[in-house]
Amino acid sequence: MKNIVILISGGGSNMAAIVRTAEREHWEQRLGARVAAVVSNRVDAKGLEFAKAQGIATQVLDHKAFPSREAFDQALGDAISRYDTPEQPALVVLAGFMRILTPAFVERFAGRLTNIHPSLLPAFTGLHTHQRAIDAGCKFAGVTVHLVTAELDHGPILDQAVVPVLPDDTADTLAARVLTQEHLIYPRAIARLLAV
Known part of the structure; x- marks a missing residue:
C-alpha cells in the first residue's frame, strides 16, 4: 500500500477534495494507495477536523516551536517518513502548506513531493497571484500542479486548468x-502519479 501524507496550514479544501476523490474512486483497491496522514504546521488548521472525522491520522508540528527552518523541516521529514513502507516511500502532497521548504527537505522527498499553485506556472510564482493576474490584464488565469524542486513554484508540471478572467x-x-x-485537477494529478 502506498501511503499519501498531505501537508496543510489552513482549511484544507484541497486535502478534502483529495480524500473524497480517493474514497469515491476506490484508490485503495484500484491504485493500492490511501491517504494515511494529514500534518499541519498550525494547531488551529481547520482541515485537521475534517481529516480526524474521516479517521485519518493527524499531527501538528508548530514551526514556531523550532529554533530554525532546518530543524522544523528535519522534524517534518521524520514525521512523514514514518509512513514510508519497505515497498513504497510515501507520496507527500502540499495542499495549502504555507511554508517555504529547505533544499534538504526537497531533496529528501525528490520525485514524490507535489504542490498546487493558483496560477498558470511559470507565470505569477509566489503570493497574490490572482490580483497580479488582474493587474497584468490577463484574459486567463488558472492553476498548476507540479513536482516540487528547490526553486519556489517551479518543477515539472503535472496538470493545469485554465479559467477566464472576467471584466x-x-x-x-x-x-x-x-x-x-x-x-x-489535484486529485486527478495524484491519481496519475500513483498509476505510473
Whole structure:
C-alpha cells in the first residue's frame, strides 16, 4: 500500500477534495494507495477536523516551536517518513502548506513531493497571484500542479486548468473560480502519479 501524507496550514479544501476523490474512486483497491496522514504546521488548521472525522491520522508540528527552518523541516521529514513502507516511500502532497521548504527537505522527498499553485506556472510564482493576474490584464488565469524542486513554484508540471478572467473580477472572485478547478485537477494529478 502506498501511503499519501498531505501537508496543510489552513482549511484544507484541497486535502478534502483529495480524500473524497480517493474514497469515491476506490484508490485503495484500484491504485493500492490511501491517504494515511494529514500534518499541519498550525494547531488551529481547520482541515485537521475534517481529516480526524474521516479517521485519518493527524499531527501538528508548530514551526514556531523550532529554533530554525532546518530543524522544523528535519522534524517534518521524520514525521512523514514514518509512513514510508519497505515497498513504497510515501507520496507527500502540499495542499495549502504555507511554508517555504529547505533544499534538504526537497531533496529528501525528490520525485514524490507535489504542490498546487493558483496560477498558470511559470507565470505569477509566489503570493497574490490572482490580483497580479488582474493587474497584468490577463484574459486567463488558472492553476498548476507540479513536482516540487528547490526553486519556489517551479518543477515539472503535472496538470493545469485554465479559467477566464472576467471584466468585473476581483482577486476573491477569481480565486473562487480557480479553487473549483483546484479541487478537480489535484486529485486527478495524484491519481496519475500513483498509476505510473
